Amino acid sequence: MRSKIFFEKKLEYLYKSTYMSLKDFYPKGSKVLVKIHFGEPGNKTAFVPKDVEMAIRAIRDLGLKPIFIDTPVAYNSPRGSVKEYEKVVRDRGYDKLAKFIISNEGKPVKVKDFTAEVCKPLVEAENVLVLSHIKGHVCAGFGGAIKNLGMGGNTIKAKKLQHSLCKPKFVKECQGCGTCARLCPFGAIKMVNGKAKIDLGVCAGCSICQINCSFGCLVPQVALFDDLLAQAASALINNFPKKTYYINIIKNVSKKCDCASDGGEIISPDAGILFSENPVAIDKASIDLVKKANKGKDVFEKSNNKDPMLQVNYTTDYTDWEKDYELLEL
Numbered sequence: 001m002r003s004k005i006f007f008e009k010k011l012e013y014l015y016k017s018t019y020m021s022l023k024d025f026y027p028k029g030s031k032v033l034v035k036i037h038f039g040e041p042g043n044k045t046a047f048v049p050k051d052v053e054m055a056i057r058a059i060r061d062l063g064l065k066p067i068f069i070d071t072p073v074a075y076n077s078p079r080g081s082v083k084e085y086e087k088v089v090r091d092r093g094y095d096k097l098a099k100f101i102i103s104n105e106g107k108p109v110k111v112k113d114f115t116a117e118v119c120k121p122l123v124e125a126e127n128v129l130v131l132s133h134i135k136g137h138v139c140a141g142f143g144g145a146i147k148n149l150g151m152g153g154n155t156i157k158a159k160k161l162q163h164s165l166c167k168p169k170f171v172k173e174c175q176g177c178g179t180c181a182r183l184c185p186f187g188a189i190k191m192v193n194g195k196a197k198i199d200l201g202v203c204a205g206c207s208i209c210q211i212n213c214s215f216g217c218l219v220p221q222v223a224l225f226d227d228l229l230a231q232a233a234s235a236l237i238n239n240f241p242k243k244t245y246y247i248n249i250i251k252n253v254s255k256k257c258d259c260a261s262d263g264g265e266i267i268s269p270d271a272g273i274l275f276s277e278n279p280v281a282i283d284k285a286s287i288d289l290v291k292k293a294n295k296g297k298d299v300f301e302k303s304n305n306k307d308p309m310l311q312v313n314y315t316t317d318y319t320d321w322e323k324d325y326e327l328l329e330l
């Protein structure tokens with residue numbers, strides 16, 4: 001059965017479309033935890049409060065109590081600890097829209113290849129709204145609802161595991177084509193005497209070298225980055241409350257993620273807002289709409305050398321959600 005994805009072309013109608021989509025969905029008077037990425041300081045393409053203000057106002061006008069939530073990051077950043085991240089949220093002005101929670105408290109959930117540590121207050125919430133900015137990503141190729149949960153909904157420890165279990169190893173002798181060195185976004189691979197040499201200390205585990213090695217010389221330590229990301233996302237999706245909803249906003253579609261201090265170039269025109277109960281289908285619909293806005297060109301794969309559907313397909317495997325959908329314009 002195809003899931004319904006509601007679509008609003010005009011970003012300025014965020015209040016009206018949010019109100020219409022969520023009317024009667026959550027119990028009146030209840031709290032709704034809004035999973036969001038607040039953006040790395042300096043990033044000019046990430047959400048700012050005015051981008052989501054109308055959605056938060058609509059939630060309030062429906063008699064609900066919105067509370068933002070996110071987790072600290074695993075790399076060197078002003079968002080690298082709970083206390084530091086809380087300061088970033090205040091500095092960016094989100095505290096003026098709603099109360100917020102930054103948490104590194106985890107709840108272990110065993111998935112296929114590792115034990116995820118999902119954000120405890122998020123997975124134990126009464127109601128959840130996953131509000132995602134559609135953009136590219138240097139490791140995943142694409143960032144939407146799955147990325148928002150798989151990385152953003154897990155603890156620092158689980159984030160580090162995802163980035164380490166997918167680092168490359170040779171299973172046969174390098175053939176010297178140089179593709180991996182040319183495509184590595186982190187400069188972790190150099191050609192030495194005609195063979196690829198990998199610095200695992202620099203490697204961020206994006207799996208791009210493994211996917212693009214035409215000779216099959218490289219494989220992940222355990223699983224591809226996209227597979228691990230989907231497993232971590234499924235740990236949340238499969239344990240969320242029944243009242244969980246998703247909004248994807250296709251605006252300022254940058255090459256890089258909101259976790260970078262510089263989001264890089266804009267790779268697609270704005271394309272609207274999507275609403276659904278299905279986290280897999282809403283990401284597929286977002287990818288399809290961006291492709292349509294670019295005359296059939298997959299700008300995510302072109303920009304980041306990664307098929308954006310990999311994470312969608314893996315998440316379909318690990319959850320009960322199907323990626324088929326029916327797009328209904330509001």
